[in-house]
Amino acid sequence: MAKASATAQKSLDFEASESGDFVNKRAGKNGEAAANGSAENGAAHDEHPTESPSKRRSNAETMATKQKEISVSEFFAKNRHLLGFDNPRKALLTTVKEAVDNSLDACEEAGIVPEIWVIIEPTTNSRYKVSIQDNGPGIVKKQIPLIFGKLLYGSKFHRLRMSRGQQGIGISAAGMYGVLTTGKPVKIISKTGPKQKAHYFELQIDTKRNHPEIINGKGEGVDIAHGEEGHEQLVKQGIDWEAYYLAEEGPDGQKKPQQEVKSGTRVTIELEAKYVRGRGSVDEYLEQTAIANPHVTIHYKDAEGQETHYKRSTTDLPAEPKEIKPHPYGVELGRLMTMLQDNSFSTITQFLTESFSRVSNAVASNICETAKISSRAHPKRIGRQEADALFQAIQNTKISAPATDCLCPIGEPLILKGLHHVVPGEFYCADTRPPAVYRGNPFQIEVGLAYGGVSSAQKVSLDALQTFLAESDARTIRQFLMNTFDGVGGDGADKIIAEAGVGTRQSPGKLDKKEIAKLHAAMRNVNLSEGQTMQVMRYANRVPLQFSMSACAITQAVMGTNWRAYGLTQSRGGLPTGPVSVMVHMASVWVPFTSESKEAIAGYPEIQKELRLGLQAVGRRLQMYLNARNKVKQEGERRSVFLRYLKEVAGAVSEIQDLNEKKQTELYDRLLNVAKKKTAEADMKLDSRGKKIVAEEAEAFDDDKVLIVPQDGTSA
Numbered sequence: 001m002a003k004a005s006a007t008a009q010k011s012l013d014f015e016a017s018e019s020g021d022f023v024n025k026r027a028g029k030n031g032e033a034a035a036n037g038s039a040e041n042g043a044a045h046d047e048h049p050t051e052s053p054s055k056r057r058s059n060a061e062t063m064a065t066k067q068k069e070i071s072v073s074e075f076f077a078k079n080r081h082l083l084g085f086d087n088p089r090k091a092l093l094t095t096v097k098e099a100v101d102n103s104l105d106a107c108e109e110a111g112i113v114p115e116i117w118v119i120i121e122p123t124t125n126s127r128y129k130v131s132i133q134d135n136g137p138g139i140v141k142k143q144i145p146l147i148f149g150k151l152l153y154g155s156k157f158h159r160l161r162m163s164r165g166q167q168g169i170g171i172s173a174a175g176m177y178g179v180l181t182t183g184k185p186v187k188i189i190s191k192t193g194p195k196q197k198a199h200y201f202e203l204q205i206d207t208k209r210n211h212p213e214i215i216n217g218k219g220e221g222v223d224i225a226h227g228e229e230g231h232e233q234l235v236k237q238g239i240d241w242e243a244y245y246l247a248e249e250g251p252d253g254q255k256k257p258q259q260e261v262k263s264g265t266r267v268t269i270e271l272e273a274k275y276v277r278g279r280g281s282v283d284e285y286l287e288q289t290a291i292a293n294p295h296v297t298i299h300y301k302d303a304e305g306q307e308t309h310y311k312r313s314t315t316d317l318p319a320e321p322k323e324i325k326p327h328p329y330g331v332e333l334g335r336l337m338t339m340l341q342d343n344s345f346s347t348i349t350q351f352l353t354e355s356f357s358r359v360s361n362a363v364a365s366n367i368c369e370t371a372k373i374s375s376r377a378h379p380k381r382i383g384r385q386e387a388d389a390l391f392q393a394i395q396n397t398k399i400s401a402p403a404t405d406c407l408c409p410i411g412e413p414l415i416l417k418g419l420h421h422v423v424p425g426e427f428y429c430a431d432t433r434p435p436a437v438y439r440g441n442p443f444q445i446e447v448g449l450a451y452g453g454v455s456s457a458q459k460v461s462l463d464a465l466q467t468f469l470a471e472s473d474a475r476t477i478r479q480f481l482m483n484t485f486d487g488v489g490g491d492g493a494d495k496i497i498a499e500a501g502v503g504t505r506q507s508p509g510k511l512d513k514k515e516i517a518k519l520h521a522a523m524r525n526v527n528l529s530e531g532q533t534m535q536v537m538r539y540a541n542r543v544p545l546q547f548s549m550s551a552c553a554i555t556q557a558v559m560g561t562n563w564r565a566y567g568l569t570q571s572r573g574g575l576p577t578g579p580v581s582v583m584v585h586m587a588s589v590w591v592p593f594t595s596e597s598k599e600a601i602a603g604y605p606e607i608q609k610e611l612r613l614g615l616q617a618v619g620r621r622l623q624m625y626l627n628a629r630n631k632v633k634q635e636g637e638r639r640s641v642f643l644r645y646l647k648e649v650a651g652a653v654s655e656i657q658d659l660n661e662k663k664q665t666e667l668y669d670r671l672l673n674v675a676k677k678k679t680a681e682a683d684m685k686l687d688s689r690g691k692k693i694v695a696e697e698a699e700a701f702d703d704d705k706v707l708i709v710p711q712d713g714t715s716a
């Protein structure tokens with residue numbers, strides 16, 4: 001497998017220059033253009049004698065001396081915010097995320113149930129050593145330097161297949177950030193099979209050339225033998241590979257004797273960073289990853305040495321996603337022209353049927369006929385105008401929508417399981433929409449909803465609150481509460497602050513012990529369910545998206561949904577309030593992110609529509625549950641009113657009718673039966689599937705889509 005994926009890993013320079021998206025090649029073109037432009041300006045200048053040549057600060061020649069190629073790594077080193085390295089806190093998260101996403105992709109592609117180790121260790125005040133290890137297929141020796149020491153090098157960019165990574169920039173950018181901020185090399189150890197040698201490299205990226213520099217083993221890296229000899233070598237050279245001997249669990253759940261790692265990769269990056277818990281943290285990313293990836297086991301040691309183990313709840317890997325060819329409707333003219341030049345087919349028909357999905361010989365000849373091009377024409381001889389005609393003909397030809405069996409959604413049962421595992425609540429529902437297509441790319445939207453349960457602010461211990469306050473970089477208590485705890489909106493934060501009697505503008509780090517205790521008590525006592533805002537968890541190909549919330553099509557769709565119709569409170573254009581969490585997953589062969597840092601999804605109309613429909617589906621189920629629950633509550637209240645007066649009524653009637661005690665008890669029992677019948681719905685219990693709700697509503701609760709957890713003190 002390592003070999004197979006090595007064949008697919010390649011540099012993306014060519015593609016980048018073709019699309020003109022990246023600066024290195026474009027700079028050359030612009031360079032010429034600028035030089036020409038300046039020369040023309042110079043000529044124009046002569047026609048305006050009022051502008052004295054002596055006043056000119058530069059001319060085309062002097063400017064030309066400064067114009068040079070910019071390497072892609074130089075560009076991203078300067079624009080590191082585009083890749084998610086805009087502050088030390090985010091840099092830590094992005095580094096972990098890039099490595100974990102790669103490990104998950106590699107394991108799944110190789111058919112291995114993933115086990116991942118994430119270790120964060122502080123080295124100096126603002127520096128951390130981050131190590132991520134997997135039990136994946138490993139990476140072949142010659143590919144390691146390119147993968148970790150060259151930007152835009154990978155196996156996923158050129159194919160249309162659902163995966164977490166797609167650009168070929170993530171892990172090398174993390175390594176580059178580490179080298180730039182600490183000067184420490186990136187360390188990689190990888191092994192491709194049980195009897196294979198492992199390879200160990202220490203690398204840094206030469207940003208000027210976008211090229212890896214190997215600095216250990218005289219520029220060659222070092223090989224590590226397998227077996228006991230290799231273990232001794234690791235210990236002697238101080239190379240970390242802590243799970244070199246893995247403790248495997250036998251079928252009986254007993255640990256077998258430790259065994260040598262069969263295959264896998266460990267990357268260690270030292271970087272300038274900040275470790276903070278709460279929103280947007282590594283902790284949150286790993287927790288949310290566990291929700292959407294129930295087949296993964298993660299062992300996490302945080303910067304304070306605390307260990308958390310997310311154990312897999314299934315050993316079934318997600319179905320293997322299929323790779324597809326691009327659909328003709330999704331290809332722009334410029335790309336079509338490049339494809340016409342860059343292929344080895346001898347006729348246009350062959351080119352169309354082999355390069356695109358859903359183009360049969362008949363469809364190809366229809367396209368050629370409409371474009372007035374011979375179906376036997378050579379693709380490389382198609383000129384600009386003919387290419388334009390071909391492009392128009394494609395748009396005007398009826399071509400079936402792309403196949404959608406290339407998508408692997410999480411599925412409703414696993415969404416319910418994942419949400420229930422991590423988000424406390426009383427009602428859960430899910431909806432997986434049928435696949436749809438944007439710009440020729442198949443995609444699928446899934447939505448999960450959890451209702452009820454307490455906010456994380458109400459579960460936090462006093463010790464943890466003290467640590468959070470000390471670590472926080474928020475400027476005010478209000479900001480701290482909103483940023484650290486899920487679902488605490490502005491209203492909730494204001495209520496807590498008022499109850500605790502601390503100043504709104506007070507800095508979190510400056511609270512004394514008494515004030516912290518008051519804040520803690522207020523967080524427990526205040527009824528947050530009304531001031532709590534909906535928690536929105538966004539996912540793209542099973543990866544949690546934690547930043548750029550407002551720029552994301554998912555958040556916009558959640559805010560654009562009328563949640564009032566489903567029984568929640570919502571101010572116009574805002575997030576609804578109440579103890580409710582929503583998770584939204586977009587699965588696609590190509591997720592349209594708004595930037596290279598992959599934080600937000602772009603709002604294509606087809607995507608917006610599917611999001612809307614998915615959110616409405618879970619909204620309707622929530623409404624039915626809330627209606628049923630309210631009915632139970634109302635009937636319960638009605639019955640308690642009856643009960644309050646029944647004894648008195650029975651007593652009064654007995655007095656009028658002169659009934660003895662026995663008759664009076666009989667009368668009371670009969671009245672009680674009538675009251676129970678009249679308020680029968682108060683006895684209604686909703687089982688885990690909502691089955692006992694009045695008949696017509698029960699039908700609407702599809703078994704796989706709803707989970708109801710009976711709560712103490714309610715009828716459900």
Ligand SMILES: Nc1ncnc2c1ncn2[C@@H]1O[C@H](COP(=O)(O)OP(=O)(O)OP(=O)(O)O)[C@@H](O)[C@H]1O
Pocket residue numbers: 005009098102103106134136137138139147153154155156157164165166167168169170171172173265
């Ligand atoms: N742990 C790993 N095991 C096996 N192969 C890996 C591992 N990490 C990275 N790779 C390979 O290295 C390539 C480059 O990884 P990189 O993170 O730079 O980009 P990507 O995952 O392709 O895309 P993105 O930039 O969107 O994350 C991957 O495409 C994959 O082929």
